[in-house]
Structures are given as structure tokens and as C-alpha cells.
Amino acid sequence: MSGVRVLVGTRKGAFTLESDGKREKWEVNGPHFGGWEIYHLKGSPADPDRLYASQSTGWFGQLIQRSSDGGKTWEPVGNKFVYDGVPGTHQWYDGTPHPWEFKRVWHLEPSLNDPDHVYAGVEDAAIFQTTDGGQNWAEMPGLRGHGSGSKWTPGAGGLGLHTIVIDASNQKRMFIAISAAGAFRTDDGGATWKPINQGLRSQHIPDPTAEVGHCVHRIAMHKSRPDTLFMQKHWDVMRTDDAGESWREISGNLPTDFGFVVDVHAHDPETIYVVPIKSDSEHFPPDGKLRVYRSKSGGEEWEALTKGLPQQNCYVNVLRDAMAVDSMDACGVYFGTTGGQVYASKDGGDSWTAIMRDLPAVLSVEVQTLK
């Protein structure tokens, strides 16, 4: 019997929500790791019972937890993240050099075919990997070794590598994004990386079209179109159809093109979702109305999706890792808010229901479609 499992990371613990294919009744499991920040948890595409979670606090640092039973039980695995060689410096907020310091894991991306192989995006920005189920982690030094690292600057939340997208048709090709450095691509399994920011414009850097320095918030891909990526940048919603060689803006009629999340419908690679946020000075929805915007044309033309979402006095945010889709016949869309709600749509966004509310601030939402 098919079903859906939603993995929710919050400021104070992790939760899993499970439902059958109807997606009407949800069984809540958690909190796991109560009191800890769970930046992200994600399941292995190769083994849906294998989950990984990033657990951290400022007091006790970083832990990685692993589950082999779909989140019912967990065990801590390796938590030693050490940069390769001499870490060097990146730019601090004021432009001065600042030493690279490991702070936390923002994002865990299990490989597509090996549950023991996982990539980790960390702050200060770097990518690590494990091939033994999380016991040992090693930096993939080619990314920071690209040579532009000294120009990377933290965003408000830190210098985090928050997005890792693997090309299912060619797993040596991956895309990552860093706030605030930009997007990068590898074509050789992570040995070397190149910045892919041509076409981005960012007013917060001296040269708005510089090779690096862009605050990319999220990148999404449909697995059937690996050369097409959608990006929610700090400001601007962008699209590339040549694997990042060039980007063009597709913000169109959005009420604001600031935001954090972007995702793609499971069955229609031209249907995409964003949640516009008023501005980087006011991190809440415009007019107090929580609206998901959907484009069925790959951008430019957007429609507001409001049914079931609060349309007055709503001042939550939706953070960059807090939207996901399932792959049921009628695609489900899910997102979590800093107000502790997890909203779900089982009709591609036409209508929404809060399947969980009053959680701690939601940092991440992932979805597993269970066969």
C-alpha cells in the first residue's frame, strides 16, 4: 500500500508525519531530539527506511542521527566535520577576511542509489560526504578550492551551503547553492566545481553581475529535465535551461520576487511553486496573506493559491528548505512555516490543509512517497 511520510525539522526537534495514500489522516511521531535545532532530515531514495538528520545547538555543536526504520528509532553516527587542509578565509559581513569555521550541517542529501552515501552541505560553506552511513565524513575540497572562496560572504543566516541537487541521469553532475556565494556545478562527481551565476543580478555586491557573491536561496529541478533549474534568489525568481550556463528572470507578475522556497510539480516539469515574502527587511507575506504562487508555464505567469491558507493577519515565513512535493498520482505539495504549521495540498496546490500546527518554527520539510 502506498503512503506518504513527511519529515519536519524544527528549531526544537524533529517530527515525522505518516499517512496512507489518501493523505487525510496523519500519524505524528516525535518530537525526536527535543530541544535541538534540526536544520534538515531526509530519507534515502534507495532505502526509504534509512533517514538522516542534522541535529545541532550552539551549546553542544553538531550531531548526525541515522534511522534504519523510517524514523521510529535513531542512532547517532559520526559528527566530525574537519575542513581539508588549511581552511583559509572568506569575507565577513563587512568585507574583511574571516577564518573558515565549521558551525553546522544545513542540508543532507542522500545519494540516489546507495543509502550509505550521503552529501552534507555545511556552514561555513563546504560540501562533505560519507560513504559508510555517516560514520566518517570527508570534505570534497574542490568546491572551496575553486579559488573564489575568499570572496564568499555570509547571508543573514550564515555562510551556509543549503542546496544540493543531484542529476538523476548523470550522477557525476550536481548543483549546489550557497548564501551568499551563488550556485555551483560539478560535472565530475565533485572533484571540480564551477560557478554558474551568469545572468544573476544582486544589488548587495559592488558588481551586481559578479561571478560569485549572489545570495541564492534555493534551487529546484525536475528529474526529467536535468538542464532546467529554477531558482529563488534573495530577490528574483530565475530559470536556466542550460544547466546554469545562463539564467533569466521569470518573476513575472509575482507580488514580490523575494522569498526562500521554490519547487517543481512531480509530474509536470513546467509547473513550479514559490511563496513570495514581502522583502528582506520584513520577512513575512505581503498584506498578511499567506499565498503559494504557482506557474504552469515554467515562470512569468503566476497564480495565487489561497484556498485553506490564512488570508489575514498572517506574518510567518517559509524558510528555504521547507517545501517539498510527493509523487502520488495527484501531486502533493507541502510546506512549513516559522509559525509552526505544516500545510499540505493533495491536489497540486489548489487547496491546502494544515496537517500539523503549533510546532516550533519549521526549518525544513521533506516528503517520501512510500510504495
Place this chain on the structure above:
Amino acid sequence: MIRVILPWHLRNLARVDSEVMLDVSGQITQRTVLDALENEYPVLRGTIRDHVTAKRRPFLRFFACEEDLSHELPDAPLPDAVAKGAEPFMVVGAIAGG
């Protein structure tokens, strides 16, 4: 035996209910106590001291005998009362969390 009191989150991680009792050989110092603690409970590696520098994490303090030992050298002897097991060595999270 050396007595160690951990903050709530680390007791949960180590799956201990109360004080930890450690058999520490040689001189009783912060380093030898924490080395013994991490050997007994490997899950605590990196949560009290940095993996690489072995420095105390900045939001943690070390107390014993009603004194703040956080800034003592890691190889300095701990008070006799700790070495004899009369008083615990306490790992304390900074206020407002932990």
C-alpha cells in the same frame, strides 16, 4: 572514581540518568577526565570539546567545588575533592539553554 555531572542534553545523548562515574588513571585533570568520559561515551565526542583543537566549546563551563574552572589549563590538576570522588566535576551549559 571520578564523578561527572553532565547537562540534561548530554545525559540524554549518553543515555545516563544521573552522575557518571569514571575510572581515571594517572593525574586527574580536565583533559584526563574528559578523555575518559569520551572513551566511555563516544557519542559525546565533539559536544564538549572541539574535535580538532580540543578546546572547550564556548557555551559550556566547567565547575567544581563551587569554583569556575573553565579557564584553567586542561592539564592542570583538578581539586583533590574531585580526584578523591568527594565532589563532582560539572559540565554546565551557559544560561538560557542547553
